[in-house]
Amino acid sequence: MLDIGFIRSNPDLVKKAIRSKRLGNEDSVDQLLEADQAKRDLTTELQKLQSQANDRARQIGEFMRAGERIKADAIKSETAEAKKRIKELEQQASEAASKVTNLLLDIPNVPDESVPVGTSPDDNKVDFESTLPDAFSFDALPHWDLIKQLNIVDFDRGAKVTGAGFPFYIGKGAKLQRALISFFLDTAVAKGYTELQPPIVVNEDSARGTGQLPDKEDMMYEVTRDGFYLIPTAEVPVTNFLRDEILDTGDLPVKYCAYTPCFRREAGSYGKDVRGLNRLHQFDKVELVQVVDPDSSYDALEEMRTDAEELLEALGLPYRRLLMCTADLGFTQTKKYDLEVWSAAQERWLEVSSISNFESYQARRAKIRHRRGNDKPEFAHTLNGSALALPRIVAALLENGQRADGSIQLPEALVNYTGFDTIS
């Protein structure tokens, strides 16, 4: 969430952000400011009464110690009414406070100035695009056909065992997954990220901390019996790793990488988007997370973007980089790049990475702070990015690497990890 003080002094800026993101409701800003004023009025009055009540209690204590019971009783008789009033005000103040919090949760983060203003995905700016490979000299197959021929992913049995979108990877297909995960993690660790292996179910506080709750619960699978959620991304456990903590500014940036399976309900998806490996309910991903000094979060964003791009380059996959326009920014993001890989047989771009700065929006929610010397703690900035999501990478590796005989040529960089350079 945003700082209420910031909204108080920049209401128009916040309204403009809501308009440009096409998320939320402009009116909620005024409602918020009104609720905030009401809350503060109630708080002030409540605290005045509490202060008086504390004075009386202190006096009673002094009289009791001095043995002046009569005087003490006299004051006691005055307390009943105030007590009742305090109770009422406490009730009202806490209602007002949760109203403010709820409205605050309805206000999206403000886009960075460098983000293009737009109204649809068409306004995303293509920042970079690889030259596309020459057309195949044979009939190229989409990856779902290649997978079947090579018997490296089994959707049908996955559907039998669990359901649609939960495939089995088989043989070299499974090994390829493992190789990609290792390659991605090793590369990140070499760049200074600390590898974490997090829990893949989280509690409600964590889901709230990164913003999956209260709004996006539909995207997550729940373990209702224990109050847990299956993670939709490693971002959730990894960012919450530092929840409710105050770090020394000198210890920043904190850089983590983590491989996890990710679980998404993807309710309502259909058509070509879910064909083959394009969209799954369970998939593997290596995620990068940084917690940084607010002064340097945009540098960190570029760094993470580069970290992800270098993986694509090492894999020899044609890709493009989109600077997302305001309309395509998520609720919590101030700036975001998407990396899309070229799927040679489908002849379309597939998103394989999304790298975002949240500034202090997530940190405020998750209470991740840092302290400069003896100063008051302030909220850190958090960022995350995929490096990378596996299924579409696999799809692209298969489609782009296919040969006339139906076998797949794997990139050099993976051979150390797979132990083979061809899938046939």
Add this chain to the structure above:
RNA sequence: GGAGGGGUGGCAGAGCGGUUGAAUGCACCGGUCUUGAAAACCGGCAUACCUUCGCGGGUAUCGUGGGUUCGAAUCCCACCCCCUCCGCCA
């Protein structure tokens, strides 16, 4: 799953229901001393919110939520979490 023990400030660790937001030690910051450092000594050192132009003042917080009381870290209830032992088990 069963039995028991415990949750207090960055850490360790006190805390008869009444100047206890909380002793003490360590850590940390500033200062004195020193050629420099260490030691010693002095001082400071939780968080959020309300209020004030500011100095400052105030409220809340001792796992969480309720309750008793004029007054709760301290008493009562519920819940959560951690530890130990037993059971089960990769």
